[in-house]
Amino acid sequence: MSFSLEGRRALVTGASRGIGRGIALAFAEAGADVAISARDEKKLNDVAQEISALGRKAVVVAADVFDRDAVQASVASAAEVLGGLDIVVNNAGGNSFSVPLADMRISGWTKTFELNVESVVHVAQAAAPHLMASGKASMINLSSVASVGGAPFMSHYGAAKAAISSLTKSLAIEWASAGVRVNTLLPGWIETDLTEFLRVDDDTEKMALARVPMQRWGRVHEIAEPAVFLASDASAFMTGQELVIDGGLTVMP
Numbered sequence: 001m002s003f004s005l006e007g008r009r010a011l012v013t014g015a016s017r018g019i020g021r022g023i024a025l026a027f028a029e030a031g032a033d034v035a036i037s038a039r040d041e042k043k044l045n046d047v048a049q050e051i052s053a054l055g056r057k058a059v060v061v062a063a064d065v066f067d068r069d070a071v072q073a074s075v076a077s078a079a080e081v082l083g084g085l086d087i088v089v090n091n092a093g094g095n096s097f098s099v100p101l102a103d104m105r106i107s108g109w110t111k112t113f114e115l116n117v118e119s120v121v122h123v124a125q126a127a128a129p130h131l132m133a134s135g136k137a138s139m140i141n142l143s144s145v146a147s148v149g150g151a152p153f154m155s156h157y158g159a160a161k162a163a164i165s166s167l168t169k170s171l172a173i174e175w176a177s178a179g180v181r182v183n184t185l186l187p188g189w190i191e192t193d194l195t196e197f198l199r200v201d202d203d204t205e206k207m208a209l210a211r212v213p214m215q216r217w218g219r220v221h222e223i224a225e226p227a228v229f230l231a232s233d234a235s236a237f238m239t240g241q242e243l244v245i246d247g248g249l250t251v252m253p
């Protein structure tokens with residue numbers, strides 16, 4: 001029963017599709033009311049309907065994570081409608097280009113950090129008072145296996161996600177006495193829109209999966225269910241940690 005999220009109030013960013021949508025639905029299945037955020041309101045409304053169909057309250061709080069004021073307003077509105085916040089998942093993020101660092105425009109580097117790192121700072125600062133008022137709160141940040149070793153041609157993305165791992169550890173220490181746990185999920189290759197470009201043809205896909213011992217794509221629910229674990233009392237003594245879910249990718253010699 002310690003995996004239950006009955007009575008918990010959650011906010012998930014980047015919940016219009018992919019991993020964020022999967023986490024929002026898994027939270028609802030585990031008993032939580034869920035506020036969902038992203039830019040695409042139409043898709044968010046569809047996800048909200050799916051949450052409602054599971055018998056839980058759903059709140060759409062659309063925001064672009066580049067816009068600090070909009071993020072603050074979305075967190076405030078989520079907390080107001082749900083009556084507080086016990087769980088926050090910083091999932092919005094990603095990467096849209098691949099280039100050697102020597103040729104990279106600095107604007108690309110900066111945008112990647114704004115999307116993947118500053119966004120988390122905006123949400124964390126806005127959510128902090130609500131999480132601290134909960135007394136039993138959990139924040140989950142989405143990093144990536146790209147942060148573990150080098151990330152050639154994606155140095156911007158690897159460095160941004162490595163920053164998330166560091167930020168998670170700092171917040172875990174700063175917030176432990178206030179009853180807020182902070183952990184990171186590190187997915188490997190998961191089948192979402194973000195990795196669509198690796199499935200354009202068989203050769204590209206084979207190359208992507210060549211270093212994955214389990215020889216397949218991870219599925220969204222395989223990240224969503226560990227997120228339920230990190231959000232719930234099942235992980236009550238766990239903070240500042242990184243949970244790698246990658247089909248064995250990072251243990252390959």
Ligand SMILES: NC(=O)c1ccc[n+]([C@@H]2O[C@H](COP(=O)([O-])OP(=O)(O)OC[C@H]3O[C@@H](n4cnc5c(N)ncnc54)[C@H](OP(=O)(O)O)[C@@H]3O)[C@@H](O)[C@H]2O)c1
Pocket residue numbers: 013014015016017018019020037038039040041043063064065066091092093094095115142143144145186187188189190191192193194195
């Ligand atoms: N898929 C993988 O293999 C993989 C591996 C490691 C880590 N991750 C990480 O896991 C997270 C989710 O990835 P995913 O595969 O589910 O990606 P995805 O399918 O591309 O979904 C990204 C989500 O983030 C939202 N988003 C993007 N830009 C945004 C912005 N400026 N403001 C607000 N929301 C924004 C998108 O919604 P809108 O477009 O509606 O705004 C969408 O809901 C990301 O942080 C990613 O880096 C993914």
